[in-house]
Amino acid sequence: MIVYFDFMRIKDDIKQEAxxxxxxxxxxxxxxxxxxxxxxxxxxxxxxxxxxxxHKNKEELLISTYIQIKKNIGSVIHENFxxxxxxxxxxxxxxxxxxxxxxxxxxxxxxxxxxxxxxxxSLVDKREIxxxxxxxxNVLLRGIEQKIIKNVNFDILTAFIFYxxxxxxxxxxxxxxxxxxxxxxxxxxxxxxxxxx
Amino acid sequence: MIVYFDFMRIKDDIKQEAxxxxxxxxxxxxxxxxxxxxxxxxxxxxxxxxxxxxHKNKEELLISTYIQIKKNIGSVIHENFxxxxxxxxxxxxxxxxxxxxxxxxxxxxxxxxxxxxxxxxSLVDKREIxxxxxxxxNVLLRGIEQKIIKNVNFDILTAFIFYxxxxxxxxxxxxxxxxxxxxxxxxxxxxxxxxxx
Amino acid sequence: MIVYFDFMRIKDDIKQEAxxxxxxxxxxxxxxxxxxxxxxxxxxxxxxxxxxxxHKNKEELLISTYIQIKKNIGSVIHENFxxxxxxxxxxxxxxxxxxxxxxxxxxxxxxxxxxxxxxxxSLVDKREIxxxxxxxxNVLLRGIEQKIIKNVNFDILTAFIFYxxxxxxxxxxxxxxxxxxxxxxxxxxxxxxxxxx
Amino acid sequence: MIVYFDFMRIKDDIKQEAxxxxxxxxxxxxxxxxxxxxxxxxxxxxxxxxxxxxHKNKEELLISTYIQIKKNIGSVIHENFxxxxxxxxxxxxxxxxxxxxxxxxxxxxxxxxxxxxxxxxSLVDKREIxxxxxxxxNVLLRGIEQKIIKNVNFDILTAFIFYxxxxxxxxxxxxxxxxxxxxxxxxxxxxxxxxxx
DNA sequence: GATGAATGAGTGTTCATTCAT
DNA sequence: CATGAATGAACACTCATTCAT
Numbered sequence: 001m002i003v004y005f006d007f008m009r010i011k012d013d014i015k016q017e018a019x020x021x022x023x024x025x026x027x028x029x030x031x032x033x034x035x036x037x038x039x040x041x042x043x044x045x046x047x048x049x050x051x052x053x054x055h056k057n058k059e060e061l062l063i064s065t066y067i068q069i070k071k072n073i074g075s076v077i078h079e080n081f082x083x084x085x086x087x088x089x090x091x092x093x094x095x096x097x098x099x100x101x102x103x104x105x106x107x108x109x110x111x112x113x114x115x116x117x118x119x120x121x122s123l124v125d126k127r128e129i130x131x132x133x134x135x136x137x138n139v140l141l142r143g144i145e146q147k148i149i150k151n152v153n154f155d156i157l158t159a160f161i162f163y164x165x166x167x168x169x170x171x172x173x174x175x176x177x178x179x180x181x182x183x184x185x186x187x188x189x190x191x192x193x194x195x196x197x
Numbered sequence: 198m199i200v201y202f203d204f205m206r207i208k209d210d211i212k213q214e215a216x217x218x219x220x221x222x223x224x225x226x227x228x229x230x231x232x233x234x235x236x237x238x239x240x241x242x243x244x245x246x247x248x249x250x251x252h253k254n255k256e257e258l259l260i261s262t263y264i265q266i267k268k269n270i271g272s273v274i275h276e277n278f279x280x281x282x283x284x285x286x287x288x289x290x291x292x293x294x295x296x297x298x299x300x301x302x303x304x305x306x307x308x309x310x311x312x313x314x315x316x317x318x319s320l321v322d323k324r325e326i327x328x329x330x331x332x333x334x335n336v337l338l339r340g341i342e343q344k345i346i347k348n349v350n351f352d353i354l355t356a357f358i359f360y361x362x363x364x365x366x367x368x369x370x371x372x373x374x375x376x377x378x379x380x381x382x383x384x385x386x387x388x389x390x391x392x393x394x
Numbered sequence: 395m396i397v398y399f400d401f402m403r404i405k406d407d408i409k410q411e412a413x414x415x416x417x418x419x420x421x422x423x424x425x426x427x428x429x430x431x432x433x434x435x436x437x438x439x440x441x442x443x444x445x446x447x448x449h450k451n452k453e454e455l456l457i458s459t460y461i462q463i464k465k466n467i468g469s470v471i472h473e474n475f476x477x478x479x480x481x482x483x484x485x486x487x488x489x490x491x492x493x494x495x496x497x498x499x500x501x502x503x504x505x506x507x508x509x510x511x512x513x514x515x516s517l518v519d520k521r522e523i524x525x526x527x528x529x530x531x532n533v534l535l536r537g538i539e540q541k542i543i544k545n546v547n548f549d550i551l552t553a554f555i556f557y558x559x560x561x562x563x564x565x566x567x568x569x570x571x572x573x574x575x576x577x578x579x580x581x582x583x584x585x586x587x588x589x590x591x
Numbered sequence: 592m593i594v595y596f597d598f599m600r601i602k603d604d605i606k607q608e609a610x611x612x613x614x615x616x617x618x619x620x621x622x623x624x625x626x627x628x629x630x631x632x633x634x635x636x637x638x639x640x641x642x643x644x645x646h647k648n649k650e651e652l653l654i655s656t657y658i659q660i661k662k663n664i665g666s667v668i669h670e671n672f673x674x675x676x677x678x679x680x681x682x683x684x685x686x687x688x689x690x691x692x693x694x695x696x697x698x699x700x701x702x703x704x705x706x707x708x709x710x711x712x713s714l715v716d717k718r719e720i721x722x723x724x725x726x727x728x729n730v731l732l733r734g735i736e737q738k739i740i741k742n743v744n745f746d747i748l749t750a751f752i753f754y755x756x757x758x759x760x761x762x763x764x765x766x767x768x769x770x771x772x773x774x775x776x777x778x779x780x781x782x783x784x785x786x787x788x
Numbered sequence: 789g790a791t792g793a794a795t796g797a798g799t800g801t802t803c804a805t806t807c808a809t
Numbered sequence: 810c811a812t813g814a815a816t817g818a819a820c821a822c823t824c825a826t827t828c829a830t
Contacts, residue, residue, distance in 0.1 A: 015814095034316060186353060194357060447811070550768070606793095
């Protein structure tokens with residue numbers, strides 16, 4: 001009979017967090033290909049072997065890091081989500097929250113971008129990620145029903161209302177562009193003009 | 198003792214071309230990280246050492262392959278470029294030519310996408326690439342001057358008039374979307390609505 | 395905080411027994427090289443660390459498992475040992491008991507074979523093992539004295555009266571041979587013909 | 592057009608030979624489990640990576656070393672093979688040649704023994720090995736036909752006419768036995784007594 | 789120009805063992 | 810007594826690159 005008290009941590013949360021941050025930092029700084037397990041371990045201040053206590057293998061480490069961020073983003077952009085607002089305002093709020101998140105966690109966002117273009121991306125269940133973004137997706141669908149948004153293929157819509165965020169936040173693509181509130185507002189105007197009926 | 202015949206000059210080009218295609222094929226099929234020099238060599242039917250005759254190192258091989266494709270794209274989308282047409286028509290022509298190119302050379306396009314998100318990307322001189330797209334860029338600038346296109350930051354404009362092409366052509370992003378002429382036309386309408394004044 | 399109850403003493407033996415069986419099973423199934431301490435622990439349903447309570451290290455675990463089986467074999471083949479029988483009958487009884495043991499505990503026997511050919515084998519005190527087989531050894535010596543058995547070097551004798559059992563019981567060596575009573579009898583005839591004067 | 596002269600060795604025979612000897616030496620001295628690729632490489636005076644030029648992987652290195660020795664043994668024991676001699680003499684010749692080989696190449700022989708009891712053993716095509724021993728096998732079969740040798744299962748015969756060689760040559764099994772010509776002769780007498788009708 | 793051989797440095801992963809709890 | 814967490818050292822293997830030919 002063994003009794004665990006609260007202070008007895010079976011796994012070390014501090015290590016797990018350090019590993020999460022180290023993974024993101026290293027991938028962002030050196031790219032996916034160059035981010036070896038031993039380098040990540042060194043960055044996190046732990047032994048390479050320790051990584052395998054927390055994760056089955058490298059793949060699982062990278063994937064779970066990605067999913068955790070995506071989940072985080074999904075919850076942040078839906079904070080104080082008010083379905084009763086006009087559709088344009090809802091989307092604008094999400095748009096701003098997204099840029100705010102990126103401004104606050106540029107490293108997290110950059111990691112998801114790197115991941116999305118890595119070979120690991122194909123190992124993630126797309127549906128699991130999409131469910132974190134259901135509410136805003138449903139708003140778009142409602143907008144089509146109410147004849148406020150153009151009735152076109154959904155992928156085409158997202159290519160104009162969400163995908164430009166990626167482009168605009170990509171330091172590489174937009175080297176000299178500061179996404180301050182004014183520019184975010186301007187960009188949203190273009191996005192809305194694109195999709196509105 | 199090695200004897201050279203005159204006809205061996207021909208071989209050079211064949212090897213170089215084979216190397217170009219092999220690089221693209223392997224990167225597309227297995228990703229950047231898994232595309233080793235020896236595997237590319239094997240795919241091209243040459244020795245790994247031979248690669249170093251044509252290219253300084255792996256980096257330079259991948260970069261020059263990228264630049265070559267980008268140059269190719271630049272020249273294709275400007276074929277029969279007619280500056281006298283209305284700005285909307287010019288952009289629409291470029292838009293269609295781009296989708297045509299992607300349909301004809303999905304592997305070339307995919308390579309550029311993979312490359313753009315690899316660490317190698319930062320080693321490319323952005324200006325060198327941009328110059329291949331100067332004519333269409335100038336059209337956008339003229340559109341702003343003539344108050345046909347919104348007078349906003351240039352990066353914001355491109356995020357809506359060019360970047361969606363990438364999203365829409367990405368099989369991963371748009372799994373069930375067939376970019377036929379109708380869908381291309383529709384998407385262009387959104388793009389134009391976004392940027393037009 | 396750990397609380398011990400009286401009945402936990404029982405657990406020790408259960409664990410030790412589980413460890414014994416797990417060691418044999420894993421070594422037989424995956425070979426010595428692939429039998430890691432953690433895998434043995436998992437097979438036994440205990441923690442790797444627990445093994446080090448019962449055994450100084452991996453080496454000692456494997457060796458003690460070997461010695462235990464050898465001791466077991468020694469006692470089994472000498473059950474109902476009747477020194478007054480004719481020497482041929484005594485040897486034949488031992489011969490049959492050995493084959494019976496192997497038939498009943500193929501896993502135990504296989505472990506000893508694997509062990510005998512592993513580097514661990516050199517760490518075992520040969521004399522300690524031999525003493526478990528003293529009675530039958532003495533019968534051989536008596537046979538020589540009584541001029542029933544050839545007076546040759548003892549190792550040569552055992553190479554014909556005992557060693558063939560190993561060969562005949564080795565599924566790898568004799569893939570299609572079923573050691574039924576008839577074949578055991580036949581083989582003993584050859585063994586006896588070899589050593590008898 | 593490339594012309595190779597005789598002195599141009601594509602692969603280095605010296606390295607290959609060193610690798611062969613190093614593999615045998617290390618396996619004999621430390622056992623199969625402890626014989627890592629890097630240790631073998633160090634013993635051979637080459638880089639671990641070089642091993643993979645000559646062999647697909649560790650497995651293939653160990654297996655091919657085994658097969659080479661077995662082939663060697665097969666050819667040696669059949670040197671000056673005279674089918675017209677009496678069967679007993681033929682077998683006795685083979686028996687002596689085998690012991691001579693072991694005396695001359697104890698390391699080679701020990702390697703095959705270690706290999707036969709390693710997990711790698713199951714990866715070898717048994718038939719490929721057996722064919723090197725066909726001539727002597729056929730003599731046994733002829734002996735049975737001619738009613739000179741007992742008509743019993745073949746595996747039982749080999750357990751008495753061949754397998755004891757292994758036991759008698761095993762320094763571990765027969766620590767104090769010197770297999771000089773007299774002892775070899777004696778042992779053969781037992782072997783022949785076992786199998787002869 | 790072209791090559792197969794060669795390699796030091798690195799990869800992801802597992803190991804036997806220790807230790808705080 | 811029993812454990813999960815932790816790790817340095819080792820594993821088999823691949824890498825980008827060089828070099829003699």
